[in-house]
Amino acid sequence: MESALQLLALFQREGRLVDFLTQEIAPFADAEIGATARVVHEGCRKALLSHATLVPVRSEEEDAAVTLNAGFDPAEVKLTGNVKGAGPYRGVLRHRGWRAKELKLPAAVAGHDAAILCPAEVEL
């Protein structure tokens, strides 16, 4: 729970993600949403890449033909389409998948309420 709150606070602090996701965006034009998306994307991307080491699950290019030998890890690869029989399977890689090799999140100092994702601001 604590680390999930840290992750939300991180994306809010760096990329205003909580602000973006909680706002009703239907009334706005695409150009305005697009402009905001740049802010959110830039900040959240920086936060993600500096705290998580992400690698593709499969090293092949997407849309390349792949062969899965019997005994592949079903948690790593999801089979779709005409799924039947036993392996080896021949198919096309539709998504390379993502693996978080490492994730280092900020930590709360003892006594800090992690539920405050972003403090209110009052200018004096």
Place this chain on the structure above:
Amino acid sequence: MTDRDSHGGQGFVVGIDLGTTHTAMACARRDDEKARPEVVAISQLVAAGTLDARTLLPSFLYFAAEAEGALALPWDAERRLAVGEFARARGADAPLRTVASAKSWLCHPGVDRRGAILPQGAPEDIEKISPVEVSWRYLEHLSEAWDARLAREGHAPAPLGQQEVVITVPASFDAGARELTAEAAMAAGLENVTLLEEPQAALYAWIDAMGDGWRKELRVGDVILVIDIGGGTTDFSAIAAVENEGALELVRVAVGDHILLGGDNMDLALAHVVRQKVMQAGGADLDRWQMGALTHACRGAKERLLSDAQLEAVPIVLAARGSKLVGGGVRSELTREEVTRVLVEGFFPVVPASARPVVRARGALTQLGLPYASDAAVTKHLAAVLGRQAGALARVGLPHDESV
């Protein structure tokens, strides 16, 4: 300074770049001949009550207001001041409670550098501290974060205070500023400190990166110009390769003034260009908070434009400050033409060797502040250094051209 042999080859050698805007640290094990220096991530407050490890420690110090309570760290629950990312962020929110550019104060001969003068213009509830103490606090933080990391990761204790520490200082630092840096290190508990000039460190790094190739690149008589354009300062030094009893030796032959002009000034200049465009397009003037965000956005846009020759413009978006993000922001763009004009013509114009920076007499008021460069043209400052040091090569017995 302790005897090196007393370490018995154990422990670490640690390099600290105590910069004007950022501080960084790298280490290598002493007992491993092949060890490569590794950048050390520095635990620091990045937001209220939130600790994160970053490779850079912004060189900012923030004094908590009474109502804020303590700025607790895992190793000190009662601390009333913060250094690093949170301090920098608070600096934008509450500038009078924040110290920035302490290193520039440390080498400012016009002020009492041991006097409690920072932050300038601080409210009365702050007990001001000296430029030396600010450097001490940064080094103390590095030491605490280092010790805490070793303990957290289950390593044998090796307090930073007892490691072989090298701190880099600008070649332009006068004897006083060097002494004060050593004093700050001592106060922070660093017992075994060597000061190394930054351009020398840069040259060693270059030699290291070249492998054995550097011997081909560098011959006796060569002079290397090291140009260090930092966040807040610029330094020029010339280092000559000379022969000493058959061995190649690198000797610093010239050093320019410590110029208070750097990348931050360039980003701010770009921000003012975009601000003008926003206002000309009928937008309201930007407030201080928006200017801060704009400067940050311009830095990112500049880096993209300068690293991708195909890009002609990069959109700039300032999000609304409140929680309603979409719809309230300011949109503009930074173009290649603007970056080229502001940076090349403003900061790096092509100038004759005889060019010199404009020096403006400083009024009584500004003398209280930092002596910022009044001419933004880095190339003019460089021309001045080269002109002034034309005789330097003769002094180390190298062939030289008298006409320069």
